[in-house]
Amino acid sequence: MDAERAVILALDIGTSEAKGGLITAEGQLLATARGGYPIDFDPASGRSEQDPRSWWRALAAISQELSVGGPAIAAICCVGQGPTLLVVDAEGEATRPALTWMDTRSGDEAKALQEATGVSGWGLGILPAARWVERNDPQAAAATRWYLNTWEWATLRLTGLAARTRSPGQQLIAPDEAAAAGLVADRLPAVVDAGSLVGRLSDSAARELGLPRGIPVHAGTVDSFASFHGAGLIDPGDAIDTGGTSGGLAVYWDSAVGVPNTWVAPAPLPGRWMIGGAMTSTGKALDWFTGDVLGDDVDAASLIVGAAAVQPGADGLVFLPYLAGERSPIWDPHARGAFVGLTLGHAAPHLARAIMEAAALALRHVATPIRAAGLRITELRVTGGTANHEAWNQIKADVLDVPVAVPEVREAALLGAAVIGATGIGWYTDTINAIRSMVRIAQRCEPNPAHRATYDALFDAYVALWPAIAPTAHRLGSLGSPRG
Incomplete structure (x- = not known):
């Protein structure tokens, strides 16, 4: 596809709203759209959760708005808030609300994972929250196929394929290390590098987003990393x-x-x-x-x-x-x-x-x-x-x-x-x-x-x-x- 006439559909699942933009190869932002959603936030308990269905509705509305009369879309790349945990079943449907990066209930799990793996802070990613779900919401955990970040979840919804994203230099905790720390390791999908092709826009996602099917979908990253590039x-x-x-x-x-x-x-x-x-x-x-x-x-x-x-x-x-x-x-x-x-x-x-x-x-x-x-x-x-x-x-x-x-x-x-x-x-x-x-x-x-x-x-x-x-x-x- 000719880069001079095509654009990237960039998507960002933020904390309070999702945003989308059509961006040329020269970095020109041709059009933007956004849509908000609520957050269930209780400082007293440390709870901070969101319904991923509200994210998808926002992404669909954004995509439909941007696609009307717009240029050809060469690829889709989604980034998002994080580390925010999505627990989804084999069909990609959430088994419980997402635990956002503002959720503070997994502090003990983070300490346990640090002791088990030697990794601390940002390097732990969504795993402390996943361990919290396994211990505190066993019904949701039992129905879960994948542990995903926001952008990984979006890629799954867009393509039907689950992938775990790695940025340059990033050391992800290996499945065997996660298992040793008490997590169900096969809920972590295969690793791909940010920017790599994960799959193509599925028929069902294309219908919901108002886009042609088959558009390449590339692995994103956390929105802060994307902001560094931007x-x-x-x-x-x-x-x-x-x-x-x-x-x-x-x-x-x-x-x-x-x-x-x-x-x-x-x-x-x-x-x-x-x-x-x-x-x-x-x-x-x-x-x-x-x-x-x-x-x-x-x-x-x-x-x-x-x-x-x-x-x-x-x-x-x-x-x-x-x-x-x-x-x-x-x-x-x-x-x-x-x-x-x-x-x-x-x-x-x-x-x-x-x-x-x-x-x-x-x-x-x-x-x-x-x-x-x-x-x-x-x-x-x-x-x-x-x-x-x-x-x-x-x-x-x-x-x-x-x-x-x-x-x-x-x-x-x-x-x-x-x-x-x-x-x-x-x-x-x-x-x-x-x-x-x-x-x-x-x-x-x-x-x-x-x-x-x-x-x-x-x-x-x-x-x-x-x-x-x-x-x-x-x-x-x-x-x-x-x-x-």
């Missing part, structure tokens, strides 16, 4: 703010450097490592404030304009964005958010400014020990919905004291899925060539030296706050937690 990360010192619901920072380096309270793992490019951390709700916090606190009739864009007019530091107001516990760098699932420094002089724009600054302060909180370990951050690529706001991008540049670059395609996970698909079907010889050809920078923000002293002081206050209020916050948490 943001253009290649060289040591390249860094990304992943945006989205949770937020996170990753820095590419040419060797594995251990940094306290962060993770280190092979990057999805040969010869590269990523060092960083992921938060839980820095990206979601402003949505919570505008929707749940102020009401859905509030225009978020206007609120951000008002926040941009507030002086750096929000007139002495700081926000802790721990609305769903926190991961990096404090690693406390029972952490709680807080506004500190409120006065009668503060109004909604001040609180919005504090929330926006907190997203940047959280990035700096992760970046500080990374820099102390000798790594440099040469440029921060910002992605996702927050990247659409110049004021927010400038705040991040000022708080981290580093240049910020905004890719032309803000939906980096979609572009990354297209990078993977374009390489898989042979439009490019390798992923690096695809990234260099498909990713372009639309805007840059330089840090403002006049704001450095204010943000240094604000960061010191931010870091000191959680240790000071943690005992009280934990006691409040024991009184009960509202449903999220």
Whole structure:
């Protein structure tokens, strides 16, 4: 198929919504569509589940919308949230709701797997959640044929074929190791590399998605890895703010450097490592404030304009964005958010400014020990919905004291899925060539030296706050937690 006239259908199963895009070989995003779905989230119990049927309905609607009058689709590649566990039967139907990456109930299982395999953290993937299902939902486990990640589940639904995806440099736990740790090992499908051809769009999936049958479907990966590609990360010192619901920072380096309270793992490019951390709700916090606190009739864009007019530091107001516990760098699932420094002089724009600054302060909180370990951050690529706001991008540049670059395609996970698909079907010889050809920078923000002293002081206050209020916050948490 002629790459000049065909496109990749890129799909992303996110935490709060699915997205799709038609992307050319040059990285041009021709059209997008999205569809949301609920999440069953209970911080008190640690439960965070979703119904995969809602994902499929969203993907079908997205595909139908994008396929009307559009160009020929050369391949499909789906990425998604993770590690999120899907337990499905032999027909690909879920035997229970999916356990999302926000679910915290499998902590004991993670410890047991680490002891049995020597693998920890991100490397365990969905296996702690799978072990939790086997121990706590034996009826669902007994009906289960496959343990899958979101993107692997999507590929199964699209093709009828189950595959376990591996990115470059990634070490997956072998089935015999999983069995030794107490898991049913034959529920792990055969391993394929990200970008490889898994199969072709089945007749039934084609009917539901409104697409021609037989389109090649290539193995995807977790959406954060796809975002690294879509943001253009290649060289040591390249860094990304992943945006989205949770937020996170990753820095590419040419060797594995251990940094306290962060993770280190092979990057999805040969010869590269990523060092960083992921938060839980820095990206979601402003949505919570505008929707749940102020009401859905509030225009978020206007609120951000008002926040941009507030002086750096929000007139002495700081926000802790721990609305769903926190991961990096404090690693406390029972952490709680807080506004500190409120006065009668503060109004909604001040609180919005504090929330926006907190997203940047959280990035700096992760970046500080990374820099102390000798790594440099040469440029921060910002992605996702927050990247659409110049004021927010400038705040991040000022708080981290580093240049910020905004890719032309803000939906980096979609572009990354297209990078993977374009390489898989042979439009490019390798992923690096695809990234260099498909990713372009639309805007840059330089840090403002006049704001450095204010943000240094604000960061010191931010870091000191959680240790000071943690005992009280934990006691409040024991009184009960509202449903999220």
